[in-house]
Amino acid sequence: DTAVSQTPKYLVTQMGNDKSIKCEQNLGHDTMYWYKQDSKKFLKIMFSYNNKELIINETVPNRFSPKSPDKAHLNLHINSLELGDSAVYFCASSQDFLDGVETQYFGPGTRLLVL
Amino acid sequence: GQNIDQPTEMTATEGAIVQINCTYQTSGFNGLFWYQQHAGEAPTFLSYNVLDGLEEKGRFSSFLSRSKGYSYLLLKELQMKDSASYLCAPGSNYQLIWGAGTKLIIKP
Numbered sequence: 217d218t219a220v221s222q223t224p225k226y227l228v229t230q231m232g233n234d235k236s237i238k239c240e241q242n243l244g245h246d247t248m249y250w251y252k253q254d255s256k257k258f259l260k261i262m263f264s265y266n267n268k269e270l271i272i273n274e275t276v277p278n279r280f281s282p283k284s285p286d287k288a289h290l291n292l293h294i295n296s297l298e299l300g301d302s303a304v305y306f307c308a309s310s311q312d313f314l315d316g317v318e319t320q321y322f323g324p325g326t327r328l329l330v331l
Numbered sequence: 332g333q334n335i336d337q338p339t340e341m342t343a344t345e346g347a348i349v350q351i352n353c354t355y356q357t358s359g360f361n362g363l364f365w366y367q368q369h370a371g372e373a374p375t376f377l378s379y380n381v382l383d384g385l386e387e388k389g390r391f392s393s394f395l396s397r398s399k400g401y402s403y404l405l406l407k408e409l410q411m412k413d414s415a416s417y418l419c420a421p422g423s424n425y426q427l428i429w430g431a432g433t434k435l436i437i438k439p
């Protein structure tokens with residue numbers, strides 16, 4: 217019944233490792249997002265996909281690569297993890313992305329800690 | 332540039348009323364959202380305003396003035412479970428611009 221799900225919920229890893237976070241939505245939405253929320257609680261958009269096509273790609277290191285195999289899934293792969301990547305990563309989805317006016321529904325978040 | 336300004340923290344008493352203000356500057360504007368985020372949880376949708384005026388939804392109301400770049404969230408009959416962060420997010424250029432949120436502490 218979960219609308220937007222993410223795995224894993226917690227991720228503890230060493231600097232330099234490569235890791236992936238998976239996101240799935242069963243709401244039938246066309247648009248999915250990845251956000252990073254740091255310790256200061258700012259939500260920063262990283263990427264947005266609409267029908268598997270990239271529409272927003274903010275200034276994010278190219279160590280971060282999103283992949284959307286279909287419109288219900290948006291995964292995030294991170295290469296060569298750094299200490300500063302420690303944060304909570306939220307996946308979200310919306311019906312569409314019409315000028316950003318659509319309500320976004322968030323997954324539970326993935327708490328990433330890089331040691 | 333784009334800027335959202337909300338108070339960092341507010342304290343209120345159970346049963347009382349509290350108003351959380353938000354001022355914003357965005358390049359383009361397509362409505363404004365308020366979200367609630369409990370500690371350690373995901374943001375959840377509370378309200379959306381696209382026209383000037385007040386939108387009421389149960390104990391929560393949200394107001395928008397586009398000409399002033401101003402919105403507020405009004406919470407009535409406060410309950411302990413309302414202790415959370417409240418995020419103001421105007422829509423602009425295909426995305427939501429998020430403020431840092433206002434942490435609301437409810438005291439008995």
